[in-house]
Amino acid sequence: MKPYAFPLVAIALAGCAVLAAQTTAVPQSAGGTAREAPASPPAGSADPATAAAPPVTGGEAFAAECGTCHLPYLPAFLPARSWEAITSDLAHHFGEDASLDAATTRAITDYLVANAADASRRSRRFLRGIDAGETPLRITGTPWWQSAHREVSARHFASDKVKTPSNCAACHRAAVSGSFDDDD
Structure with a gap:
């Protein structure tokens, strides 16, 4: 495994653990003790067409919304300021209208910022060579x-298989799992 693959896998696994904790957490009362979740309404008492959807975590929204068009890139590949800039103008997202409702955009932005390159010591190596005032918009x-x-080579990136340098999964088969090892 390449030396950079282990930290990426670790970051991906940590993200999964955070998501799992968010989705399985027991509600707490004001005093810090576990409390029962509200009971479900009796069958047939709520109109399914107007019932609220369960809350979605930022990581789930990121994978679902962003992953429909491209690989949901590791947040650690860019600093928080870059993710904030990218999500602040989704109507003009690299030539596409990727607009989302405000709550979903906020959840995705919060997730990306919390897991950005400058959010942990381990992922700060992705910041090397980026000036403090610079806000890269492309990984x-x-x-x-x-x-x-x-x-x-540029020819390889332009090939029918790859098409663009941002198509990580064309060469890194396990990219969706957070592994960018050359042997994947």
């Missing part, structure tokens, strides 16, 4: 990404 434009792909 492929970061010094880390360019260094990791310096031996890949």
Whole structure:
């Protein structure tokens, strides 16, 4: 396994653990003790067409909404300020209208910021070469990404298989799981 793959897998696993904890947490009372979840309404008492959907975590929303068009990139690949800039104008998202409702956008932004490159010591290596005042909007434009792909030719990226440098899964088969090992 390449040296950079382990931290990425660790970040992905940590993200999964956080998501699992968020979705299985027991509600707490004001005093910090566990309380019972509200009972479900009796069958037939609520109109299914108007019933509220269960809350979705930021990670789930990110995977569902962003993953419909592209790989849900690891948040650790960009600093928080980049994710905030990207999600602040989804109507003009790299030439596409990726607009979402305000609550979903906020949940996704919060998730990305909480897991961004500058959010943990382990992922800060992705920030190397990015000036403090710089806000990269493309992962492929970061010094880390360019260094990791310096031996890949422009012709390879333009091939029918890959088509674009942002198509990680074309070469990294386990990218969706957070592994970018060259052997995957």
